[in-house]
Amino acid sequence: GESVGLHLPTLSVQEGDNSIINCAYSNSASDYFIWYKQESGKGPQFIIDIRSNMDKRQGQRVTVLLNKTVKHLSLQIAATQPGDSAVYFCARLSMDSNYQLIWGAGTKLIIKP
Amino acid sequence: NAGVTQTPKFQVLKTGQSMTLQCAQDMNHEYMSWYRQDPGMGLRLIHYSVGAGITDQGEVPNGYNVSRSTTEDFPLRLLSAAPSQTSVYFCASSYSWGGGYTFGSGTRLTVV
DSSP, rough: OHHHHHHEEEEEETSSSOOOEEEEEEEEEOOEEEEEETTTTTTOOEEEEEEETTSSOOOOSEEEEETTTTTTEEEEEESSGGOOOOEEEEEEEEEGGTTTEEOOOOOOEEOOO | OEEEEEOOOEEEEEEEEOEEEEESSSSSOSSSEEEOOOOOOOOOEEEEEETEEEEEEEEOOOEEEEEOOOSSSSSEEEOOGGGGOEEEEEEEEEESSTTEEEEEEOOEEEEE
């Protein structure tokens, strides 16, 4: 079956450095990928999305890269700040999931001062 | 504009009890969903709705019922609570399937 999974459960990054969070997927029919940020005790918050016909999309301090050949996407956070500490999830939507979000397990980003 | 409001924030139930988790949104979103999140895990879809009067099962629907009588409200009912239903429950809404979902702040449920 299809799955969306993350490579590393925890990522520690020095404040000011760039962070790269990875996500792998197994289903080729995915139409749409979304990155969410979840701070402790809060609901997930939308960060950025990318459609399957794109390779790259940039937002404010964040970039998502999609490599359909190896079924991998990544979230890059530039100049990581203490406020970036959270768990980051990738999720996907596709017709075979009735366009409902299928979530990965999450990566916890820890910022070292 | 309150977004997605979930009540209660915390709840303790005894095994076998029933209860309803409330979810309301004021953004006129058609799409609403219920998820559960267990420790260290991603979210799993319980039930969802693509509009008033329309609901469907997600990945883990057993033990839960939903209804969507209005666009604004999407309550989740636990029929007979079990310890395996101890989790954090999130409600979310979106204007379309491809839109970024807005999440509520969650209900932390403990079944003893």
